[in-house]
Amino acid sequence: MPTVFIPAQLRGLTSGQAQVEVAATTVAEAIAQLDEQFPGIRARLCQGENLIPGLQVSVDDRFTRQGLSARLQAASEVHFLPVIGGG
Template sequence: MATIRIPTTMRGFTSNQAEVKASGATVREVLKDLDTRYPGIGARLLDERGAVRRYVNVFLNDEDIRALGELDTPVRDADRLTLIPAMAGG
């Protein structure tokens, strides 16, 4: 199972856990399993088309998945996904 680092703003879905585990062969499958284990978090990560929301960054072992295979990027059990919501302000 991959380890997923949960940002503070989303920890309400994971009972305040900073890291959780989810399984899947691709980033898409891992995020789907994450939403199954922690209902509601998927809507914060993916839009209605199933794409990563533009204000959410997903890193696989320090690499932005947008520079890899996006949601189809392969994931191994030892991998670490980090979810980072974009910050805005003025």
């Protein structure tokens, strides 16, 4: 099952769990399952049908522009990271 790594600032919602396995095939399904287990986590990750501004998702060590529709494999690792700008 894919593993979602929980950002430190959201671990209060997961009773301190740093990672959670989910039976999901997309990032959207993973977030929905997380929200079932840990109510309120979706509101901290999403705005409507998109990730909140300033947040990016990495699947298997690659940032994806597909957002919530990004596909997951059985052994995928999902990370939510702040967007870093600069020049």
